[in-house]
Amino acid sequence: MSSSSSSELEMEIFQYIDGHQSDFIKDLKEWVAVQSDSVQPDLRKEVIRMMVLVADRLAALGATVNSVNLGSHQLPNGQDLPLPPVILGELGRDPQNPTVCFYGHVDVQPAKKEDGWKTDPYTLTEINGNLYGRGATDNKGPVLAWINAVETFRALKLVVNFKFVIEGMEEAGSLGLEKLLEEENQCFFSDVDYIVISDNVWLSNKKPALTYGSRGNACFFVEVECGGKDLHSGTFGGIIHEPLTDLIALLDSLVDPTGHIQIPGIYDSVAALTEEERKLYESIEFDLEEHKKNSGVKKFLYGTKEEILLHLWHYPSLSIHGIEGAFHEPGIKTVIPSKVIGKFSIRQVPHMDLSVVKQQVVEHLEGVFSRRNSPNKLKVSMPLGAKPWLADVNDPLYKAARRAIKKVFGEDPDFIRDGSTVPVARMFQTITRKSVIMFPIGAADDGEHSQNEKISRHNYIEGTKVFASFFLEISKLHRHLHETSNMEIKN
Numbered sequence: 001m002s003s004s005s006s007s008e009l010e011m012e013i014f015q016y017i018d019g020h021q022s023d024f025i026k027d028l029k030e031w032v033a034v035q036s037d038s039v040q041p042d043l044r045k046e047v048i049r050m051m052v053l054v055a056d057r058l059a060a061l062g063a064t065v066n067s068v069n070l071g072s073h074q075l076p077n078g079q080d081l082p083l084p085p086v087i088l089g090e091l092g093r094d095p096q097n098p099t100v101c102f103y104g105h106v107d108v109q110p111a112k113k114e115d116g117w118k119t120d121p122y123t124l125t126e127i128n129g130n131l132y133g134r135g136a137t138d139n140k141g142p143v144l145a146w147i148n149a150v151e152t153f154r155a156l157k158l159v160v161n162f163k164f165v166i167e168g169m170e171e172a173g174s175l176g177l178e179k180l181l182e183e184e185n186q187c188f189f190s191d192v193d194y195i196v197i198s199d200n201v202w203l204s205n206k207k208p209a210l211t212y213g214s215r216g217n218a219c220f221f222v223e224v225e226c227g228g229k230d231l232h233s234g235t236f237g238g239i240i241h242e243p244l245t246d247l248i249a250l251l252d253s254l255v256d257p258t259g260h261i262q263i264p265g266i267y268d269s270v271a272a273l274t275e276e277e278r279k280l281y282e283s284i285e286f287d288l289e290e291h292k293k294n295s296g297v298k299k300f301l302y303g304t305k306e307e308i309l310l311h312l313w314h315y316p317s318l319s320i321h322g323i324e325g326a327f328h329e330p331g332i333k334t335v336i337p338s339k340v341i342g343k344f345s346i347r348q349v350p351h352m353d354l355s356v357v358k359q360q361v362v363e364h365l366e367g368v369f370s371r372r373n374s375p376n377k378l379k380v381s382m383p384l385g386a387k388p389w390l391a392d393v394n395d396p397l398y399k400a401a402r403r404a405i406k407k408v409f410g411e412d413p414d415f416i417r418d419g420s421t422v423p424v425a426r427m428f429q430t431i432t433r434k435s436v437i438m439f440p441i442g443a444a445d446d447g448e449h450s451q452n453e454k455i456s457r458h459n460y461i462e463g464t465k466v467f468a469s470f471f472l473e474i475s476k477l478h479r480h481l482h483e484t485s486n487m488e489i490k491n
């Protein structure tokens with residue numbers, strides 16, 4: 001394909017996308033209206049209904065669709081709940097074309113108007129160029145942007161073979177997905193060349209980015225229990241070792257006020273910081289003030305861009321999330337809870353080892369606890385462990401995505417990592433051994449998981465163009481690579 005015909009085709013595609021903006025927004029409005037919250041059991045039927053919409057949408061594209069039933073799972077209370085199916089889709093099988101597999105999820109985080117939303121979370125509402133609604137950026141918007149980019153091509157001619165993996169349990173830990181990927185590795189994934197995930201956001205509100213790494217996470221429960229029942233603090237306060245007092249001491253021992261994790265050995269295997277990596281961070285556009293504004297806090301632990309990025313991407317961090325069993329409602333209750341469970345997690349970076357981390361945490365907590373001479377029962381567990389992910393930025397995927405961004409947004413993307421965890425990136429890479437890219441189209445202020453989640457109309461529509469342009473670029477690069485390697489074989 002000559003470059004002039006490619007740019008004509010591109011113009012035609014961009015015009016098509018601009019001309020169909022209102023259709024694309026209508027699609028998103030329909031999807032956002034489904035309360036596909038995978039976290040709350042009583043909304044599971046909505047997630048399942050959402051999966052039917054996705055299957056229908058892909059079928060309308062002309063794709064072959066397989067809704068894989070994953071059975072059911074058990075809640076902690078013993079209740080059996082059906083899992084939504086994972087949708088495997090396939091469109092185009094031209095051996096000349098590269099096969100790009102897109103992963104996305106259409107379940108969402110819980111949302112209620114009373115949580116502090118300005119608009120109804122399940123009614124997509126446009127205000128000042130922003131499309132507000134639960135799932136707008138995480139992840140229904142990007143999934144639809146991809147599907148609509150494919151649609152645009154279908155009206156023309158496919159240059160890429162498409163595969164789709166769309167799930168409905170991402171916000172609840174992608175139950176059953178890993179097993180499915182393993183089972184399908186030799187089948188569905190055998191002819192896949194590249195895997196694209198668009199389930200994160202840029203580092204900035206305005207500057208596009210490509211993501212080549214994400215941190216893992218080790219989640220911990222620390223449980224302290226005295227006896228079988230809650231006690232009255234007037235009757236027992238002052239004469240017993242209280243579980244919540246023990247637990248607060250344990251939690252307080254984890255991290256100091258400067259953010260430094262206090263668990264001995266935890267930083268031992270963190271990759272050494274190279275001059276190269278430090279340089280990489282210097283060139284990244286990152287506005288500390290903007291980031292602070294997005295977060296709503298007054299002050300960060302670090303004052304420079306480089307330190308902030310290092311502590312989001314290169315170093316582990318420890319966060320305390322909550323205490324199960326502690327009294328948390330408004331008002332006064334003079335109880336001594338008998339059993340409390342602290343929840344915290346440690347973000348993982350190369351080359352930390354989850355089993356070593358677990359052992360360090362257990363030993364540290366047991367040590368702190370034993371110095372308290374408490375007769376209470378201590379239990380430490382790690383219910384979830386996800387390893388970090390790093391990609392090779394020299395992969396053709398990154399080159400193609402970079403060109404597409406340059407074409408649509410008129411500037412080169414920043415190459416960034418993500419401080420949060422996208423377990424599927426690592427999962428796809430480890431199981432399929434294909435190259436994986438995280439290709440965000442949402443902006444830093446989209447508010448994933450937060451109140452007033454949004455995607456801007458601009459990002460949604462230009463993101464659709466970026467994906468369409470990416471199809472052209474990856475197909476050109478792929479052909480070129482294959483022509484070159486065929487020549488090498490002949491010589």
Ligand SMILES: Cn1cncc1C[C@H](NC(=O)CCN)C(=O)O
Nearest residue numbers: 173199200217219384420421422
């Ligand atoms: C559930 N869980 C426990 N440990 C890590 C996670 C995943 C979660 N992932 C995201 O939020 C995706 C962001 N685009 C996170 O990083 O907290």
Ligand SMILES: [Zn+2]
Nearest residue numbers: 138139170199
């Ligand atoms: Zn997501």
Ligand SMILES: [Zn+2]
Nearest residue numbers: 138171448449
């Ligand atoms: Zn999410």
